[in-house]
Amino acid sequence: MSRGSERMPFSSWVYDCNYVPVKMSLLCELGRAYQISEQEILEGTGVQPEKLASQFMRTSLAQFVRAYENFVTRVDDVTVPARMAAQLHLHTYGTYGYTLMSGPTIRDVVDNALRYHRLAGPIYHTRWQEVGEEFIWQLTDPVMPLQNLQAAHHILAMQICFHAVHMRDALGDQTYAPLRARMPAALRPFQTALETTLSCPIAFDAPSPALFHARTMLDRPTVFSHLLTNIEMRAQCDRQLAEHMATTGISHRIYNRVRANPAMAPTMTLLASEMNISVRSLRRLLSEEGSTYEIIVDTVRNSLARDLVAGTTMTIEAISQRTGYNEAANFRRAFRRWTGVSPKEFRALNGSLRFDSPESTRSETD
Secondary structure: OOEEEOOOOOOOOOOOOOEHHHHHHHHHHHHHHOOOOOOHHOOOOOOOHHHHOOOOOEEEEHHHHHHHHHHHHHHOOOOOOOOHHHHOHHHHHHHHHHHHHHOOOOOHHHHHHHHHHHHHOOOOOEEEEEEEEEEOOOOOEEEOOOOOOHHHHHHHHHHHHHHHHHHHHHOOOOOOOOEEEOOOOHHHHHHHHHHHHOOOEOOOOOOEEEEEEEHHHHHHHHHOOHHHHHHHHHHHHHHHHHHOOOOOHHHHHHHHHHHHHHHOOOHHHHHHHHOOHHHHHHHHHHHHHOOHHHHHHHHHHHHHHHHHHHHHOOHHHHHHHHOOOHHHHHHHHHHHHHOOOOOHHHHHHHOOOOOOHHHHHHHHOO
8 A cells, every 4th residue: 555745837827925934944054054145045036035024924845955055055964854853843844743743643744744735845755655564655756846956965965864853752752763764876975864863773775764663553543643733733624725726827717616616526528628738637736836736625524514514504415415415425525534533523523513413413324
């Protein structure tokens, strides 16, 4: 079984200013130790040093990559990726970080890390899979072209270190280490820093990084597991993902068409016809934007279902019809997948009004 983060577009998504500049600010802070000014690090990013600390400041992935390129052209210290990761614990990621920390088990942590991957501002795609008695976390290709190989290797090493730090955060065990790791030969200059951070044997014999954990780790509880908090954090993450889809490219057009009437969502064939392109071309365009038709429909239904279950007295049968499910049983399964609980439990946890009839209450089962 293998799971991977969705592909993200080179042309628009990586240039959207969606992120609090935590990483960029930390890079500037580290730069001072090397007598590199903020102006030098931020050169060509369009970010003014005096604006970096503003609560309203948001930056893009492309801007961070440019800043890192500026940094490594002035000093190539292979300990910087590990030093960056050591200061960027899960709580510094806001909603995304608290979603991971409050999940029931490590399986929920890695699943949510992929589902909400773009909210973390990643530079490399990730995936995980279960193989035999191990689960493997892998980094694959970058989300945008990286012209500066020196910076690309630094950022790759940093994202590897993030995984180790965040696993320890989720477990509440700062001594936890993977079983082993495999790295590309290009990262050999980072060997000492990686061994110190990962605390496991590393072989430099793989085309892309992979960290191996005991499969039993997936069932380990997280240190801050809390059902109600996790439900709320996941809802916020889902809203943020929906906002991304509602404002970007082809995904934006389809999202708004589906949102207008989820019960009668237009088919791929109809959408392609309206755009004067083939279904195959539409799928390709969505893939380039890091999405699919199915993901968009699922996101719309998820958002609407949460609102209707928590904020109205509509029966579950009525909500299932409103969100495009002909069978209430199918809706309940989808709702549990979205939230981790049944509609009845979600409504109770959100303190909303009771169902509008005894019959609807009896019809709601887990």
